[in-house]
Amino acid sequence: MSIEIKVPVLPESVADATIATWHVQPGEQVSRDQNLVDIETDKVVLEVVAPEDGSISELLFQEGDTVLGEQVIAKFIAGVVAGQEVTKAEAKAPAADAAPATDESNDALSPSVRRLIAEHNLDAAKIKGTGVGGRITKEDVEAFAKSAPAAKPAAAPVAPLEGRSEKRVPMTRLRKTIATRLLEAKNSTAMLTTFNEVNMKPIMDIRKQYQDIFEKRHGIRLGFMSFYIKAVTEALKRFPEVNASIDGDDIVYHNYFDISIAVSTPRGLVTPVLRDTDTMNLAEIEKAVRELAIKGRDGKLSVADMTGGNFTVTNGGVFGSLMSTPILNLPQSAILGMHAIKDRPMAVNGQVEILPMMYLALSYDHRIVDGRESVGFLVAIKDFLEDPTRLLLDL
Numbered sequence: 147m148s149i150e151i152k153v154p155v156l157p158e159s160v161a162d163a164t165i166a167t168w169h170v171q172p173g174e175q176v177s178r179d180q181n182l183v184d185i186e187t188d189k190v191v192l193e194v195v196a197p198e199d200g201s202i203s204e205l206l207f208q209e210g211d212t213v214l215g216e217q218v219i220a221k222f223i224a225g226v227v228a229g230q231e232v233t234k235a236e237a238k239a240p241a242a243d244a245a246p247a248t249d250e251s252n253d254a255l256s257p258s259v260r261r262l263i264a265e266h267n268l269d270a271a272k273i274k275g276t277g278v279g280g281r282i283t284k285e286d287v288e289a290f291a292k293s294a295p296a297a298k299p300a301a302a303p304v305a306p307l308e309g310r311s312e313k314r315v316p317m318t319r320l321r322k323t324i325a326t327r328l329l330e331a332k333n334s335t336a337m338l339t340t341f342n343e344v345n346m347k348p349i350m351d352i353r354k355q356y357q358d359i360f361e362k363r364h365g366i367r368l369g370f371m372s373f374y375i376k377a378v379t380e381a382l383k384r385f386p387e388v389n390a391s392i393d394g395d396d397i398v399y400h401n402y403f404d405i406s407i408a409v410s411t412p413r414g415l416v417t418p419v420l421r422d423t424d425t426m427n428l429a430e431i432e433k434a435v436r437e438l439a440i441k442g443r444d445g446k447l448s449v450a451d452m453t454g455g456n457f458t459v460t461n462g463g464v465f466g467s468l469m470s471t472p473i474l475n476l477p478q479s480a481i482l483g484m485h486a487i488k489d490r491p492m493a494v495n496g497q498v499e500i501l502p503m504m505y506l507a508l509s510y511d512h513r514i515v516d517g518r519e520s521v522g523f524l525v526a527i528k529d530f531l532e533d534p535t536r537l538l539l540d541l
Contacts (some may be wrong), residue, residue: 147223147224147225148203148221148222148223148224149197149198149200149221149222149223149224150218150220150221150222151182151183151194151197151202151218151219151220151221151222152194152216152217152218152219153185153192153194153213153214153215153216153217153219154185154192154194154215154216155215155216156187156214156215156449162212162213162214162215163185163186163187163192163212163213163214163215163319164185164186164187164210164211164212164213164319165183165185165186165207165208165209165210165211165213165219166183166184166185166186166191166209166319167183167184167209167284168182168183168205168208168209169181169182169183169184169283169284169285170182170183170201170202171202171205171277171281172201172202172203172204172205173201173202173203174201174202174277175199175200175201176196176199176200176201176202177196177199178195178196178197178198178199179195179196180195180196181193181194181195182194182195182196182202182220183219183220185213186318186319186320187319187449190416190445190447190448190449190451190452191413191445194219196222197222197224198222198224198225199224199225200222200223200224200225201222201223202220202221202222202223203221203222203223204220204221205219205220206218206219206220206221207219207220259282259283259284259287262284262287262288263287264313264315265315266287266291267313268287268290268291270282272290273286273287273290274286274290318413318414320413320414320416321413321414324414324415327475327476328473330476331473331474331475331476332473334476335474335476335511335513336511336512336513337473337474337509337510337511337512338509338510338512338520339471339472339507339508339509339510340507340508340510340517340520340521340524341469341505341506341507341508341524342505342506342508342524342525342528343503343504343505343506343528344503344504344506344527344528344531344532345492345501345502345503345532346370346487346502346503346504346531347501347502348531348532348533348534349370349373349531349534350487350502352534353368353369353370356368360428360429363429364429364432364433366429366432366433366436367432368428368432369432369435370461370484371407371431371432371435371459371461372428372429372431372432372435373428373531373534373537374459374461374482374484374531375405375407375420375423375426375431375435375459376423376428376431376530376537377526377527377530377531377537378405378423378457378459378482378527379403379405379423379424380526380530380536380537381523381526381527381530382403382456382457382523383403383424384522384523384526385519385522385523385526386399387399387479387514387515387516387519388457388479388480388510388515388519388520388523389403389456389457390456390479390514391456391477391478391479391514392477392479392511392513392514393477397514400456402421402422402424402456403422403423403424403456403457404419404420404421404422404423404454404455404456404457405419405420405423405455405456405457405458405459406418406419406420406455406457406458406459406475406478407419407420407435407438407458407459407460408458408459408460408461408475409438409439409442410442410465411442411443411445412443412445413445416442416447416452417452417455417458417475418438418441418442418447418451418452419451419452419453419454419455420434420435420438421454438451455475455478456478457478457480457481457482458472458474458475458478458480458481458482459481459482459484460472460481460482460483460484461483461484461485462483462484462485462486463484463485463486463487463504466486467485467486468485468486468488468505469485469505469507470483470485470507471483471507471509472507472509473509474509474510474511479510479511479514479515480508480509480510480511480515480520480523481508481509481510482506482507482508482527483506483507483508483509484504484506485504485505485506485507486504487502487503487504488502488503488504489501489502489503490503506524506527506528508520508523508524
């Protein structure tokens with residue numbers, strides 16, 4: 147029985163997608179729910195799995211091709227194809243007898259495999275392929291890179307007498323989208339950044355006192371992000387302009403609190419959304435943030451996870467950033483940058499004390515948010531973080 151393999155339904159905000167990686171080739175036997183192909187959109191990578199046990203009979207699109215939602219990209223035959231009654235082990239057997247990959251065999255490598263080999267500075271001739279006919283797959287490259295980390299530096303060309311070398315790697319669809327959106331934010335908004343600093347000692351004391359109890363009760367560690375999100379949510383309630391956005395000649399005020407969290411993934415920076423943060427307690431926020439971070443790391447974020455968001459929080463402090471000016475996440479009107487916590491001498495009641503201080507940076511669209519609102523919003527966050535009791539008492 148022949149089955150059409152189609153691109154999943156794309157949301158309205160996503161016009162098209164790109165075939166990123168075919169994990170199987172025509173004639174190769176697969177099992178039900180095995181991943182056939184990765185399809186990359188502007189936001190996420192979608193996996194298309196096998197509907198039944200069987201094999202792909204024909205690929206209608208190759209890696210790098212642009213496709214539309216629900217477009218047929220391959221033909222699939224359910225069951226064992228005539229002449230293909232072999233086990234997976236037997237199908238891979240020719241790879242063991244095949245000669246090592248040569249320079250000529252590189253022409254048969256898929257674009258994603260060539261890109262991955264270039265990123266890791268590997269020698270394709272040393273990688274044993276497990277695909278059909280000994281073809282090198284993406285999984286083969288990743289396994290080889292993990293098993294031979296010391297080989298990476300040796301693969302880089304060392305020819306001081308011939309000048310310096312360079313490598314050219316195509317931008318992924320996500321990276322191109324990030325570049326376009328950041329440039330658009332700089333060119334289409336009146337972006338301005340205001341700064342403040344916060345004494346993190348009160349929160350650090352709370353974490354030290356209740357960390358073990360919190361973890362035993364809720365099954366997750368108490369981090370800083372839950373305090374940041376809670377403080378931002380309360381501040382947004384007091385300054386609705388920061389929670390608004392511009393749509394043409396209208397200002398849209400959002401009466402709900404969906405906060406985007408900047409997450410660094412192997413594919414690039416993404417901003418999944420925490421929804422209705424005003425209804426969440428600290429433990430629920432910590433669990434939701436951890437879940438989104440894991441899904442981002444594993445490439446499992448869905449379009450729904452990435453859609454929406456009225457305000458963004460980014461924490462460059464986890465990478466050691468002391469201060470920065472974050473760029474707006476359109477169409478949002480503001481973004482808050484958190485930074486590294488450093489011990490610094492501070493004047494307290496006429497005395498010098500060493501305190502754990504952190505810089506806050508609020509970038510905002512001056513077309514909708516005035517200086518009074520932006521400064522007041524940032525001061526409100528500072529007050530909430532320096533006196534966490536106010537978050538519990540709603541003061």
